[in-house]
Each structure stands twice: as structure tokens, then as C-alpha cells.
Amino acid sequence: MSRxxxxxxxxxxxxxxxxxxxxxxxxxxxxxxxxxxxFAFSLTDWQIGGQSSFVGLNNYETILTKDPVFTKSLFxxxxxxxxxxxxxxxxxxxxxxxxxxxxxxxxxxxTIFFLPSIVPRIASTMLWLWLFNPDxxxxxxxxxxxxxxxxxxxxxxxxxxxxxxxxxxxxVGNYMIIFLAGLQSxxxxxxxxxxxxxxxxxxxxxxxxxxxxxxxxxxxxVMMQIGAFQSFDSVYVMTQxxxxxxxxxxxxxxxxxxxxxxxxxxASALSWILFIIIVVLTxxxxxxxxxxxxxxxxGK
Amino acid sequence: xxxxxxxxxxxxxxAVLFAVLSACSSNSSNNxxxxxxxxxxxxxxxxxxxxxxxxLKFMYWGSTDEKKAMEQMIKSFNESHPHIQVTGEHVPxxxxxxxxxxxxxxxLPDVAYLGDGLTNKWGSEGKLxxxxxxxxxxxxxxxxxxxxxxFTEPGKAVANFTALEIMVLYYxxxxxxxxxxxxxxxxxxQAWTWDEFVSVAKKLTKDNKGRNAEDPNFDAxxxxxxxxxxxxxxxxxxxxxxxxxxGILDESGKSYALNEPESVEVFQKLQDLIYIHHVSPNxxxxxxxxxxxxxxxxxxxxxxxxxxxxxxxxxxxxxxNYGIGVLPKLKEPKTVILAGTTVVFNSxxxxxxxxxxxxYHNDPNQVDLYRTGLWMPTExxxxxxxxxxxxxxxxxxxxxxxxxxxxxxxxxxxxxxxSTAIKNWPEINSKLTPGLDLIWTNKKTAQxxxxxxxxxxxxxxxxxxxxx
Numbered sequence: 001m002s003r004x005x006x007x008x009x010x011x012x013x014x015x016x017x018x019x020x021x022x023x024x025x026x027x028x029x030x031x032x033x034x035x036x037x038x039f040a041f042s043l044t045d046w047q048i049g050g051q052s053s054f055v056g057l058n059n060y061e062t063i064l065t066k067d068p069v070f071t072k073s074l075f076x077x078x079x080x081x082x083x084x085x086x087x088x089x090x091x092x093x094x095x096x097x098x099x100x101x102x103x104x105x106x107x108x109x110x111t112i113f114f115l116p117s118i119v120p121r122i123a124s125t126m127l128w129l130w131l132f133n134p135d136x137x138x139x140x141x142x143x144x145x146x147x148x149x150x151x152x153x154x155x156x157x158x159x160x161x162x163x164x165x166x167x168x169x170x171x172v173g174n175y176m177i178i179f180l181a182g183l184q185s186x187x188x189x190x191x192x193x194x195x196x197x198x199x200x201x202x203x204x205x206x207x208x209x210x211x212x213x214x215x216x217x218x219x220x221x222v223m224m225q226i227g228a229f230q231s232f233d234s235v236y237v238m239t240q241x242x243x244x245x246x247x248x249x250x251x252x253x254x255x256x257x258x259x260x261x262x263x264x265x266x267a268s269a270l271s272w273i274l275f276i277i278i279v280v281l282t283x284x285x286x287x288x289x290x291x292x293x294x295x296x297x298x299g300k
Numbered sequence: 301x302x303x304x305x306x307x308x309x310x311x312x313x314x315a316v317l318f319a320v321l322s323a324c325s326s327n328s329s330n331n332x333x334x335x336x337x338x339x340x341x342x343x344x345x346x347x348x349x350x351x352x353x354x355x356l357k358f359m360y361w362g363s364t365d366e367k368k369a370m371e372q373m374i375k376s377f378n379e380s381h382p383h384i385q386v387t388g389e390h391v392p393x394x395x396x397x398x399x400x401x402x403x404x405x406x407x408l409p410d411v412a413y414l415g416d417g418l419t420n421k422w423g424s425e426g427k428l429x430x431x432x433x434x435x436x437x438x439x440x441x442x443x444x445x446x447x448x449x450x451f452t453e454p455g456k457a458v459a460n461f462t463a464l465e466i467m468v469l470y471y472x473x474x475x476x477x478x479x480x481x482x483x484x485x486x487x488x489x490q491a492w493t494w495d496e497f498v499s500v501a502k503k504l505t506k507d508n509k510g511r512n513a514e515d516p517n518f519d520a521x522x523x524x525x526x527x528x529x530x531x532x533x534x535x536x537x538x539x540x541x542x543x544x545x546x547g548i549l550d551e552s553g554k555s556y557a558l559n560e561p562e563s564v565e566v567f568q569k570l571q572d573l574i575y576i577h578h579v580s581p582n583x584x585x586x587x588x589x590x591x592x593x594x595x596x597x598x599x600x601x602x603x604x605x606x607x608x609x610x611x612x613x614x615x616x617x618x619x620x621n622y623g624i625g626v627l628p629k630l631k632e633p634k635t636v637i638l639a640g641t642t643v644v645f646n647s648x649x650x651x652x653x654x655x656x657x658x659x660y661h662n663d664p665n666q667v668d669l670y671r672t673g674l675w676m677p678t679e680x681x682x683x684x685x686x687x688x689x690x691x692x693x694x695x696x697x698x699x700x701x702x703x704x705x706x707x708x709x710x711x712x713x714x715x716x717x718x719s720t721a722i723k724n725w726p727e728i729n730s731k732l733t734p735g736l737d738l739i740w741t742n743k744k745t746a747q748x749x750x751x752x753x754x755x756x757x758x759x760x761x762x763x764x765x766x767x768x
Contacts, residue, residue: 155584
């Protein structure tokens, strides 16, 4: 009977909605709501504790035309992204290749190289603070041991960003695992084909491994790019943006504006600009990906 | 099959919604519960409401020792005031950020420590209880030293310094004795000139072979003991600017004055201590050094510039034989009063009880923090009347030198830190700090760095708050 059938459908619909409710509500209350709110704030001059009034696009105009610190922090961030992403991709990929070989104690090596990713970020940052210490840190001691001059690492304007990039490369374990999974799904018959044709290790890598891995490389690249643009914690702990704003990553600046200078409206505008930058860059990456990412199925 | 009825379905949905919403707004519902008990309770209970204990929240910062002392004070207050229950919350780390967040979320405590910058800002925005309204009811509110009040408008006092604190010089007596150098003066009229100070610092700075900074073979790359270490904030340059007649802003409070000769000289002299005289650690070495009392004790440093609050930690460090002196002078012997405030937020539901706690929390008759060295009183009699002075200084935390380097120095030579009266100081300071880094890291001379800061600071200047 139709009544029965529709009753079941109705019940399923109800239960479906009910069970999806926690997630949906969470998304609305903790993600979409704040996103809309932050856009609304960005159109006001709200300072914590003060009155707020609607100022239209004033904040955006000030940021883009009259804020030298914004420009500086944007360049610092781009520098940081450019310094981290390629190096981290190569490092993670290289490590994954090494860990994909059949050697003794493989699982031990895999554990060792993944370990830094399990260490909480703040803990590893404190550790690196010691390593970077110019007077008695391990890095300078090692340099001294082999007869090289030491560095000021995170404490000098010129070396601060490269040092922090170096540290973030240390924690590429997550990306390494994704690469490793990708490597293991490269079809072995392709390698056999190269062998039959008399190709060596380099040909295997260049003609099989690399093309098969491009989707994984692409995925990791996009994720890393977004992650690098949003980096905050290590700089906040190590340098607070100093010396002389040399490590003032975008989000650190945003944080400073919001919670030290208490300008929530202005900080919200900053966050929307960051959002737009990331969207645009990700779109560009997607566009270029058509030229170099190879999908086995043929389509995209 | 169980079929859920329409009604049950509705209640389920409601329950979920309610759970989520109540989790989000736990605070507002709490507030209602405390503010309007009559709404939810029976009339019988309402009539007893006045006897109900009032709950207050108090937030503060400070070292472990300060935390202990505060907990003790809160405990004795709660015991002597059965109708008020104060809960203390010690906030380690970035206190201002925490307060800003609480302000944004409308979850402020009733009474709290606050930095002078935020006190001014929120005071002028009407977020703080205006004490002058309560002078009749609590006459004690007026008894403090004039310099300890913060005014946002003439006659409108929104806060008081929690305690008075001035910047002084501490030193390790043993290092002086071994080097055969006479101790820093504690009499303000005898304050060292800058050159005398530098020459003493040089004698005390030792490299790892035991040569001092005056030795021609002195190895500046391997220094074991520095003569002097200083912070890079207004606690250091503030008193020296005063002494040299310089300032962050000019007399009118309307324009930038850090690139004037008197101010530049101060920053140049500090930079020279690090990079020319090699008697002070640079910024990096400093960041990796322990607290001042440990620096002195472990002979990393012979002299430090710090506030009088440090007496607590210095005295508690039993391995350290320290002394207290006045700062070197550039033109006049001067120091600054630099202290945090305690405020009552306007959002409190119980202003009367909050003020009662406020008056108790820094009353020298109740609180141990004066005798242990952390605080100096804010009432005048504790600097002028012999018995009152004795009450808080006759103890190990106040060595004999304190009578001059502490009390006389405060009475005759200390001015309220001008930065305390600068409007928009938090934002000005957040631009100032990275700019000054160029001096501390020897990238630029003081003149260059301070000239460069001018266009950044000038648009932020909004004048000064009144002094009474």
C-alpha cells in the first residue's frame, strides 16, 4: 500500500535529517556562521570593547593602499611558502622513495621518519629553539665541528625565514606517508615493461614513477601551499614575528592586529584578503595542473 | 518497527538544538542565574537572597611566588568575608591577549590586574568602574598617592596602580667584592654618571680566560660574565629618557620626539653597551638567559636593571648576595614608576563587593606582598611616617640600601612613566618594538632607526591622558 511505503520513506527522511543534524549544526554554528560574521565584521571598525560602526570597504582600502606592515607580512609569507613547499615536496618524495625500498628494518626507518609528525608542534618548536641557539645550540656546534661559521638562525633578519622553513621541512612525515601510499599503487607491470625494454633505474623513475605520482604530488602541493600560507604556531612561539618583522607571517600579523591592537574589524578584513589570495593561488595551481598531472584513466 | 511520532521527533530535534545552543552560551545563562535568582527560584528563597554569598572572579598575572602570595590573600579575604566568595585565576603568558579575548566574548572577571595601556583604553570607553563615584562610600579610595591614579578625563579616576613600582639597579655583591670595585650608589644624589657606569661595567665583564673588558686581549666573543644586562622595553629606556630630558612624545603630547637628540643619545648609549663596550649581552643572548635573579646568582651578569617587584624573587633566591642601587644618570638622577593597575569592570554585577575586595587586595595591613618585596604601597604615609615605613620595610626583603634606593628614590626622583599617559599606547608600542629591534640587533644606528620610525608612529599619536 502506498501509504505504508511513503511512511517508510518519511521515516527514513526524518532519521536521515536527525542523524545528519549534529554535523550540519556544527558546520553552521562553528564554520559558516563565523565565516559570515567575519565578513560582516570586516566592514566595520569594531575594536574590542569599543563601539562599532559600518565603514564599508574602508578596511580593505587601508590594507591595500596604506599599510606597509601588510605588504611586508605578505612578502614574508610568500617567501616562506616559496622556501618551504618545493623543498618539502622534494624531501617528502625522496624519503618516500627511500622508504619504499625493500631493506632490512624498513618499519623502523618508516617509524623514525614519521615520528616528527607525531610530536606536538609546540614541543618540536621548543626543541628547535634549542637547536637554533646561536651560542650553545646543536646546529652551530655541528657547523663549528666541521669548521664552518655558525649562523644566527631565527635571530637574524636574513636567516630567520629560511631557518623556520628548514624546521617545517623536518615535519613532512604526513606528506611522506601520502607519497608512500602513492608509490605503492604504481602498477608493477609498467616497471616490468621498462625492464623488458632494457631501461635502468633512472628510466623507471622518469617514465613510470614520476608520471604516475603526479596526482599525489599535485595533491600534496596544494595542501602544503594552503598550510604554509596559514602557518602560525612555530613563528608565534619562536619569534613573535621579529626581528624587525622579518618573520611576520600573514596569520601572525592578523593575530597581532586582532588581539594586541584589538582591531577585530581590520583583522577580519585581513583574513578575507588571505582567503582570496589562497583561493586564487589554488585556482592557478589547478589550472596549470592540466599540463603536468597525469591520470591513468585518461580523463582528469 | 518503531515509528517515531511527530511529537517525539519534534522533541528530539528540540533537545539537540538546545544542547548545542546551551553549550555555546554557557556564560550568559550563568550570568542570568546569578543576577536574577528570583526568576527561577521560589519566593521564599528570594527573600533570603541578600544572605546568599556573592561570587567574584579575580584575574592576575605574576611569578610563582606572586601566585602563592595572591592565593594566600584571597584565602584570608574569603575567610574574613563569609558573604563574598572570590575565585582567583592566575593567567600565565600573554595576559593582554587573554583579557582582549574575554572582553570580546563578554566574559570578563569582576576584578583584575590590567596593563596601563588597556586600562586607559577601556577606561575611556566606559568599561571600567569610575572610582570617583564611590569616594563618599569608600573614602579609602582617595587616600593613595596622586601618581598612582589613572585618569581618563580630568577628575575621573578609573584605576589605581596595584602597587607602586620603580626601576632600579640590582647587583651581585660578591662579584663587586672580587673585582675590588666599589658598589653602586644607593643615594640618588650620588648616582653614577654614564661614563662611571660604563667603566664599572667594563671592569666586571669577564671573558672565559678571566680578562675583563678593559684588557687589550679581551675576547668579546667568549664572555662568561657580563657587566650589565637590560631589557629592551620602556622599563629600560623610560627612566633614561627621563634622566636625559627626552621622551617618546614631546611636551605637547602631540608629536613624535624619539628622534630628538636627547632621546637618540639614550638609545645610542644602550646600543654601544652591547656592540662597542661589550659589557651587555645582545638580544639573542638575552633571550636565552634565565630570569634576572638567576643571572645574578649564576654570575652570568653582575648588574641588572629591573623593577622593585623583583625584590621578591631576589630575596627568595638564598644563594644570591644582592644589593640595590639607583640607576646611572645622564643629566638628572631619575627613574620612572611603571606598574600595572587593578581595575573593577563595569560589567560586574556586584560593584560594592568588588570594591570591598579591591580595597582589601592591596591593603598593607592585610597583604603580605609588601613585606615580601613584591609591592610598594600606594599610600603616602608609607613613605613619610617612620612607623609606617618600618611596617613594610623592616624585613629581609628590604636591605638597608632600600631606604635610599627605594624610598628616597621614589619620593624625590620618580615620575610616572610618560608612556602610561600616552593615548593609543598598545598600538604605538606594537609599531615601536619591531623598529627598535634594528637598534638592538645593530642593523642601524639609533638616529637612523628612530628617524625611520617617525612616519610609522606619527599617524597613531592621539595625545595624552590627563594627570589628575
